[in-house]
Amino acid sequence: xxxxxxxxxxxxxxxxxxxxxxxxxxxxxxxxxxxxxxxxxxxxxxxxxxxxxxxxxxxxxxxxxxxxxxxxxxxxxxxxxxxxxxxxxxxxxxxxxxxxxxxxxxxxxxxxxxxxxxxxxxxxxxxxxxxxxxxxxxxxxxxxxxxxxxxxxxxxxxxxxxxxxxxxxxxxxxxxxxxxxxxxxxxxxxxxxxxxxxxxxxxxxxxxxxxxxxxxxxxxxxxxxxxxxxxxxxxxxxxxxxxxxxxxxxxxxxxxxxxxxxxxxxxxxxxxxxxxxxxxxxxxxxxxxxxxxxxxxxxxxxxxxxxxxxxxxxxxxxxxxxxxxxxxxxxxxxxxxxxxxxxxxxxxxxxxxxxxxxxxxxxxxxxxxxxxxxxxxxxxxxxxxxxxxxxxxxxxxxxxxxxxxxxxxxxxxxxxxxxxxxxxxxxxxxxxxxxxxxxxxxxxxxxxxx
Amino acid sequence: xxxxxxxxxxxxxxxxxxxxxxxxxxxxxxxxxxxxxxxxxxxxxxxxxxxxxxxxxxxxxxxxxxxxxxxxxxxxxxxxxxxxxxxxxxxxxxxxxxxxxxxxxxxxxxxxxxxxxxxxxxxxxxxxxxxxxxxxxxxxxxxxxxxxxxxxxxxxxxxxxxxxxxxxxxxxxxxxxxxxxxxxxxxxxxxxxxxxxxxxxxxxxxxxxxxxxxxxxxxxxxxxxxxxxxxxxxxxxxxxxxxxxxxxxxxxxxxxxxxxxxxxxxxxxxxxxxxxxxxxxxxxxxxxxxxxxxxxxxxxxxxxxxxxxxxxxxxxxxxxxxxxxxxxxxxxxxxxx
Numbered sequence: 001x002x003x004x005x006x007x008x009x010x011x012x013x014x015x016x017x018x019x020x021x022x023x024x025x026x027x028x029x030x031x032x033x034x035x036x037x038x039x040x041x042x043x044x045x046x047x048x049x050x051x052x053x054x055x056x057x058x059x060x061x062x063x064x065x066x067x068x069x070x071x072x073x074x075x076x077x078x079x080x081x082x083x084x085x086x087x088x089x090x091x092x093x094x095x096x097x098x099x100x101x102x103x104x105x106x107x108x109x110x111x112x113x114x115x116x117x118x119x120x121x122x123x124x125x126x127x128x129x130x131x132x133x134x135x136x137x138x139x140x141x142x143x144x145x146x147x148x149x150x151x152x153x154x155x156x157x158x159x160x161x162x163x164x165x166x167x168x169x170x171x172x173x174x175x176x177x178x179x180x181x182x183x184x185x186x187x188x189x190x191x192x193x194x195x196x197x198x199x200x201x202x203x204x205x206x207x208x209x210x211x212x213x214x215x216x217x218x219x220x221x222x223x224x225x226x227x228x229x230x231x232x233x234x235x236x237x238x239x240x241x242x243x244x245x246x247x248x249x250x251x252x253x254x255x256x257x258x259x260x261x262x263x264x265x266x267x268x269x270x271x272x273x274x275x276x277x278x279x280x281x282x283x284x285x286x287x288x289x290x291x292x293x294x295x296x297x298x299x300x301x302x303x304x305x306x307x308x309x310x311x312x313x314x315x316x317x318x319x320x321x322x323x324x325x326x327x328x329x330x331x332x333x334x335x336x337x338x339x340x341x342x343x344x345x346x347x348x349x350x351x352x353x354x355x356x357x358x359x360x361x362x363x364x365x366x367x368x369x370x371x372x373x374x375x376x377x378x379x380x381x382x383x384x385x386x387x388x389x390x391x392x393x394x395x396x397x398x399x400x401x402x403x404x405x406x407x408x409x410x411x412x413x414x415x416x417x418x419x420x421x422x423x424x425x426x427x428x429x430x431x432x433x434x435x436x437x438x439x440x441x442x443x444x445x446x447x448x449x450x
Numbered sequence: 451x452x453x454x455x456x457x458x459x460x461x462x463x464x465x466x467x468x469x470x471x472x473x474x475x476x477x478x479x480x481x482x483x484x485x486x487x488x489x490x491x492x493x494x495x496x497x498x499x500x501x502x503x504x505x506x507x508x509x510x511x512x513x514x515x516x517x518x519x520x521x522x523x524x525x526x527x528x529x530x531x532x533x534x535x536x537x538x539x540x541x542x543x544x545x546x547x548x549x550x551x552x553x554x555x556x557x558x559x560x561x562x563x564x565x566x567x568x569x570x571x572x573x574x575x576x577x578x579x580x581x582x583x584x585x586x587x588x589x590x591x592x593x594x595x596x597x598x599x600x601x602x603x604x605x606x607x608x609x610x611x612x613x614x615x616x617x618x619x620x621x622x623x624x625x626x627x628x629x630x631x632x633x634x635x636x637x638x639x640x641x642x643x644x645x646x647x648x649x650x651x652x653x654x655x656x657x658x659x660x661x662x663x664x665x666x667x668x669x670x671x672x673x674x675x676x677x678x679x680x681x682x683x684x685x686x687x688x689x690x691x692x693x694x695x696x697x698x699x700x701x702x703x704x705x706x707x708x709x710x711x712x713x714x715x716x717x718x719x720x721x722x723x724x725x726x727x728x729x730x731x732x733x734x735x736x737x738x739x740x741x742x743x744x745x746x747x748x749x750x751x752x753x754x755x756x757x758x759x760x761x762x763x764x765x766x767x768x769x770x771x772x773x774x775x776x777x778x779x780x781x782x783x784x785x786x787x
Contacts, residue, residue, distance in 0.1 A: 168637065185634065190501035190529045356615055356634070356641035358502045363556040366639040370592045387589060394552035397523045398504050 002256040002269075003230060005218040005238050006211070010098055016133065018140040021101040029220040030108045030146055034154040037220075042113035046216055048224030050236035055081055055172075055209030056287065056327040057402075058311045061216075067196040068114055069204040077205040078116040079181065080107060080213050082123040082130075083165050083172040086287035087349055088329030091240035092210035094252040096123070096130040099214075100137035104160065106213035108146060109220055111158050114206055119160045121210075122177050125167035134162045169353035173401045174207040175199075176355065187357045188401035209327075211240055232258030235310035239328055245283075246334035248272035257310045261285075262299045264309055265332060278334035282418070285314055286326020288346050289406030291413030292339070293323050319413065338436050340425050343414040344372035350407035361404035364395040368411055375422065378429030385422050389415055457534040461485055461508075462542045474527035474538055475506055479717065485540050486717070488550075488579055490557075490664050491616035492528035494719055499621050500528035503614065504553045505579060509546050512537035524549055547583075554583040559590040560639060561665075562611045570666030572679040572751045575718060576614060595639060602632065602645050603652055605671050605730050606660060610642050613667035619643060619659035626723055627653045643667070654693055657729040661712050661720050672730055673701075673709040680751045682708060684744035689737055693725035699744050700735075707733045716747065 014020040021027070033042050047062030068076060080103070084092040096103060103121070111119045123131050138160050141147045149157050163181055165171045171180045175189035178200050199205025215237060219227045228236045235257040244250045247265065249272040255264065265280065266273045274280055283298040284290060301307050302321035307314065314325045333342065351369040356362045368391055371384050392408040392415075399405070415422060421437045456467040461478050462485045468477045476494070478486045487508055492500030500506075506528045510521040515535030524546060527538070540546055558580055565571040597610035615634065620643070623632050631653070632645040660668045682701040689696045701709040710729050712720035732738065746753035766772045766780075773780065 170637075190526065351638060354638035356636070356638045357617075358504050359553055359556045359614065360504055362615065362639050362641070363559050367556075367559060367590060367592075394549070394556070398507060398549055398553065400501060400526075 002254070002259065003238065004254050005227075005230075006095065006099070006102060006214055006240065007252075007254045015099055016097075016101070016137070018101060018137070018144055021099070022144075025221075026101055027105055027144075027146060029217045030105055031152065032220055033109050033112050034152050034156060039113045039115055042109065042216075042220065045224040046113065046219055049219040049227040050224075050231075050234060051212065051215055051219060051227070052235065052311060053209055054211035054215065054239065054327070056086070056289075056324075058325065061208065061212050064196070064208070065110075065114060065206060067194070068206055069197050070115065071204070075118065075203050076114055076116045077200045077203060078107065078111045078114050078119040079174075079177065079200060079205055079207045080119070080121040080210055081172060081174065081177055081207050082121055082127070082210045083177060084127075084210070084327075085124055085167075085169040085172055085353075086289065086327050086329055087346065088242065088244060088284060088331040089287045089327045090242045090244075091252050091328055093127055093130060094242075095210055095214060095240065096127070096134060100130075100133050101141070102214045102217060103134070103210055104137050104141050104146075106216045107160055108141075108151070108158060109216045110206075110208065110213050111160075112156060113216075116206075117157050117159070119158065120181060120200075121160060121162045122171070122181055123162060123164055124171075125165045128164070131162055131164050138162065168355070169349075170355045170401075170403060173403065176401065177207060178205065187355050188403075190400055230256050232308060232310050233312055235312060235325075239309070239325070241309070241328045241330050243271050243330045243332070245330075245332035246275050246278060246337065247332050248275050255309055257308075258313075259309045260299075261307045261309055261314075264330070265299075271330075271332070274332070274334050276334075278336060280332060281335045281337060282333045282339060284329070284331040284333075284410075285323045287329030288331075288349065289402075289409060290324040290326040291319055291322070291409050292343075292417065293321075293413070294417045297321050297417070298323075319409070320416070323413070336436055338432075339414055339418040339421050340372070340376050340432075343411055344369065344376045346410045347372050347407065350403065354403060354407070358398075358400045358404070360395045361399045361407065364391050364404070365407045367391055368395075368407070372411070375425055376432075378425075378433060380422075380426040380429070382423070382426055384426070385415060385419065457532050457536070459532040459534075459536045459538065461538045462540050468532060470531075470534075472532055474508060474510075474525075474530050474532055474536075475500075477532050478527065478538075478540065487527045487540055488575070488582075489528055489717070490575055490579070490614060491618060493618050493621070493662055495723075496618060496621040496625060496662070499616075499618055501526045503557070503616055505550055505557075507546060507549050507553070509539040509543040510536060511539050511543075551583045551585075554579050555585070555589075557614050558584060559588065560594045561614070562594060562596075564612070567675075568612065568666040569669045569674060569679075570612075570663075573718075574666060575664040597642055600644075601671070603656055605657060605726065607669050607671050607674065608643060609667050609669065611667075612665050613643055614665055615641060615643070616664055618662040618664070619668055622659050622662050622723075623656070626658060627655050631656075654725045654727070655723060657726045658712065658720070658723045660729075661714070661723075664718070670709060670729070672733075676708045677703045682752075684746065684752065686713065686741040686744050687738035688741065689728065689732065689739060691725060691728055694728060695722040695724070696728060697722060698724055698728055698738075700738060700740075705735075707735060707738075713744075 009015050009024045043065050051061045052058045168186050170176045171186040173188045176186040180186035195205040230237050238254050241253050253270050264270045280295040282294050284292050301316045311325045315322045347369040351365040354361045354365045392412040395404045396408040425432045458467045466481050487506035489506045490503035507524040508527040512518045514533030600608050602608050635644045660670050682703045685700045687700045699711050699713050700707045712724045
């Protein structure tokens with residue numbers, strides 16, 4: 001059994017209420033930081049823990065906090081990014097639904113560390129039930145004296161507000177989120193300046209993922225060094241993984257980073273293997289924007305070592321033979337799934353969600369979607385594959401925010417690893433409509449990638 | 451450091467010393483010439499503009515004197531400030547040229563390419579860019595997106611098909627008029643400039659959106675289909691206007707003023723914004739004090755018919771056959787003398 005830090009008491013009845021949450025040791029971290037620690041000590045503790053941002057980029061949280069500008073007389077803000085909309089990722093929603101107080105407690109700890117007196121939780125607009133749950137949790141915490149003026153007689157004041165988003169994927173990008181929070185159109189800002197210098201309302205702001213903020217609670221309770229002992233190399237601690245696709249037991253799992261991918265897929269503690277006795281064909285390891293990997297490359301790296309669930313191991317091999325941990329949206333595909341159709345589906349999503357601000361992403365995502373749809377519906381030409389690779393290459397790296405990259409990577413990687421399936425689709429349009437390419441076609445190990 | 455409080459930056463091997471806080475694009479504009487990156491969305495008079503069209507991407511091959519690491523990705527030169535000792539590659543970097551070509555291709559895939567009937571043709575930034583970087587054939591084989599034309603106010607027409615979403619008109623409306631009347635609605639490639647309610651733009655400076663539009667998406671209805679720009683002669687003029695500086699360019703066709711615009715510099719940016727009265731109402735020579743002909747870039751199509759008289763090569767005056775063949779032009783030369 002892997003150690004659990006966030007979901008320890010997940011099965012406790014009534015854990016969403018303050019009363020049960022406190023019985024299980026909740027709000028100890030708040031007491032500890034307010035009574036025994038200075039804000040800088042909290043930041044130091046988080047730095048020691050090696051916690052890396054759980055939203056996708058994996059930037060060290062403590063480092064991010066220490067970049068926050070602290071000019072005199074200017075308010076600072078902490079914004080929690082609960083705009084979870086990456087296809088395949090649903091861990092934050094789970095956390096907010098079942099243990100809202102873990103997030104509230106983390107918000108208090110983090111706000112204290114940053115010296116923020118107003119903090120926002122930006123929740124995706126579609127998650128109305130979660131917004132109500134959080135609002136009730138805030139009310140409970142306020143009534144118990146964990147929020148408001150002079151919290152626990154420490155002289156520290158904090159208000160937390162929940163802000164529903166409008167439901168745009170792009171508002172999960174931190175600067176677009178800030179724009180949206182300010183009441184404007186959710187277009188990503190051009191960086192620099194980074195939010196740590198000029199963020200919400202032009203003031204220094206830290207934007208953190210729900211899970212990163214919740215993870216500060218066990219870090220404070222047990223100490224940063226203790227937290228850093230879990231995990232492997234620079235991937236410390238535990239991570240929530242949203243497992244979905246053709247596996248026996250889909251759901252949210254808390255894993256210790258460094259767990260072998262093979263064990264995660266096949267052990268009964270986690271996914272429980274593939275459903276219906278099918279074989280694994282491909283895996284999207286960290287939400288729809290990371291490169292898709294075929295079965296042989298997801299379990300072992302190109303160098304032949306076992307691949308682990310960690311930031312480093314998953315990205316081993318770069319974009320040629322590796323992928324990314326991303327936000328932990330683990331989607332497994334069995335042999336019956338069509339990669340072309342799936343890639344088209346992802347491309348359609350990014351086409352729909354591109355904000356339209358910068359040209360390569362606005363036009364390129366639509367172009368890729370149309371070409372993929374053409375291939376999928378049986379009208380493709382052999383040259384379309386190279387066209388897709390070229391368009392993806394032209395979007396990647398030329399845009400303001402990472403949405404362009406996120407749209408380009410799945411397409412580029414699907415073609416890199418499953419080019420024969422795309423070709424088969426084009427050559428046999430009639431057949432492709434009635435049957436799938438199937439894993440059988442991959443009897444030989446995949447072509448070595450140069 | 452060459453001078454006190456100046457940063458030295460080299461762009462395509464040409465050094466220039468500029469004030470700290472200058473963007474790469476503006477540093478390049480101080481040098482001038484071919485190394486100036488094109489800019490479709492950046493507008494120095496509009497705060498917050500730039501960074502969107504990605505045509506001005508450049509490569510920073512050396513970050514600064516202190517930190518010589520190159521920047522990992524191409525950067526938008528209009529929004530990246532220079533550092534001391536920075537080395538920038540624009541047209542000397544194949545990567546940049548490639549990326550710019552890609553951006554132009556992306557900008558053109560949904561553009562209607564109706565230049566033959568577009569009022570902007572001849573002074574269109576996208577046309578210049580397409581000519582310079584685009585390939586002759588498109589690889590896009592799907593239907594282009596289309597919108598209905600709408601009139602915003604009685605003097606301006608919005609032709610959304612041609613729009614490249616540079617947001618310049620949105621910034622103009624935000625920053626020089628007191629009421630925010632239009633913006634962008636929708637998302638991605640179905641986003642559009644809109645007023646929500648047709649005809650709602652009614653303030654004294656709304657006409658400036660026409661000048662800032664780099665393409666033919668916002669056109670002057672009083673000039674619409676009157677003439678191709680290369681048949682008109684631009685002349686600098688001014689008047690004593692209560693609302694604006696009154697400094698304009700008059701566009702003559704024969705004796706008639708058929709269009710009034712703000713004065714634009716070599717980068718297509720206006721010197722000062724003008725009011726709607728000057729732009730739409732004052733269309734008689736008697737309203738204006740004429741200063742001088744507008745300087746036109748010799749390469750521009752606008753100058754083609756006016757400032758260069760047809761000088762028949764010596765051989766024509768000697769050969770009768772050639773004289774017959776060039777009769778029309780010779781007659782015109784006679785008339786202009």
